[in-house]
Amino acid sequence: MSLHLVPRGLQYIEAVAEHGSIQAASRATGIAASAIDRQIKLLEDRLGVQLFDRMTTGMTLSPVGEMFVVLARRWKADEKRIWSDVKQMQGVDLGHIRLVTMDSLVNGVLPRFLRHVAEVYPKVRIDVEIATPDEAISALDAGEADMALVFNLRAQRGIHVIWSAELPLHCVTAPDHPLAGHREISLAKVRDHAIAVQSPALSIRRMLEARHGWMFSENLPPVVSNSLQLLKQLVTSGSHIALTSELDTAQELLDGRLIAIPVTGNNIVPQNVALAISSRRALPRIATAVADLLAADTQKILEEVRAPGARSREHANS
Structure with missing residues (x-):
């Protein structure tokens, strides 16, 4: 439901940014293209800057236009x-x-x-x-x-x-993996096995690299991904292990598809x-x-x- 409190100018800017042109925004919103164009030009004249870069392939937001889109979304x-x-x-x-x-x-x-x-x-x-x-x-x-x-x-x-x-650090494995019987484990022992690790886009990878960079510099991990779902599937299959938390793998642990082994040693800090x-x-x-x-x-x-x-x-x- 909309209360129609967002100023028309902001609505039009967001629509053009989303659809790439005034004509496309007009078709999507049902508002005349001339009205959208007039409102945007009026704002540009008052500001003395362009809100869009106009090209033959369409319209893209200028840095000032991006600020207006953020404002429109906050207002909505x-x-x-x-x-x-x-x-x-x-x-x-x-x-x-x-x-x-x-x-x-x-x-x-x-x-x-x-x-x-x-x-x-x-x-x-x-x-x-x-x-x-x-x-x-x-x-x-x-x-x-x-x-x-x-x-x-x-x-x-x-x-x-x-x-x-x-969230203490754990090594997660399939129940039939050679490491599954351990009550606790060191990073050195973890590194002896095929490991799937998170990409640097995720904070746990950055934390591990900052404190245990040798894990990544001595040998390249076989699999790197920003998808924990993919990592969990690889671990469940038994082909890989992973370093993560109990919460990341909660359902698989409760179902018995994975086992979580606490990681011990110097400089091991919880997430x-x-x-x-x-x-x-x-x-x-x-x-x-x-x-x-x-x-x-x-x-x-x-x-x-x-x-x-x-x-x-x-x-x-x-």
């Missing part, structure tokens, strides 16, 4: 938030919440959480965006997300953490997971309730994975 987000707040004042538990999170959680925490939301708040819409931790924080800062569930979040201005937990929001914008009541639900569900799945019974099930398969 605020419009949706106002609509949600008004409905909540009327006693209606509905809203539109934008969550940005990690690839590794799409077959563990996220399905459980989304099912829970559907049961408790069936009128709430959840948009889930998969991103790297750096991209997730940028989305929060730009007003493009309401909350982010991210790994290895560094303290920074404008970001408020509402829940967090430590962390955090549920964060922007400290610059207050969340609507329903979004706060949904955030609390996500924190509780994430904490619960961690407790299940770490329960003595879960460990017994893992080693029963080895």
Whole structure:
């Protein structure tokens, strides 16, 4: 639903940026091309700069135009938030919440959480965006997300953490892998086997390189990917092992498809997971309730994975 609070000029700029030309924006929005063109030129005249670079192949945003698109998206987000707040004042538990999170959680925490939301708040819409931790924080800062569930979040201005937990480093293997019987393991022993590692786009890889660079300089890892889903499939098949956390592999651990072995040794530090929001914008009541639900569900799945019974099930398969 739209309250039509966003100025026309911002709407037109965003439409042209999205569709690549005034004519395409006109067809998509049903607004006359002349009206869109007139509004954009009026803004450019007042600003004394171009909002778009006009080429034969279409229109692309100038640096100033990019600033206006960011403004348009923030305005639209605020419009949706106002609509949600008004409905909540009327006693209606509905809203539109934008969550940005990690690839590794799409077959563990996220399905459980989304099912829970559907049961408790069936009128709430959840948009889930998969991103790297750096991209997730940028989305929060730009007003493009309401909350982010991210790994290895560094303290920074404008970001408020509402829940967090430590994630000790683990080596994950298939139950029939030669390492599966170990109760703990060193990085040196891990490096003797085919390993699938995260790409430098992910913070865990940067953390490992900073503290244990020899793992990557002495021999190149057989597989490097920014997809934790791909890494988990390789590990489940038995062909590779991986260094990650219990939360990354929670569902596979609970199902008995993987085993997590604590990594020990000098300079081994835990990762962390955090549920964060922007400290610059207050969340609507329903979004706060949904955030609390996500924190509780994430904490619960961690407790299940770490329960003595879960460990017994893992080693029963080895």
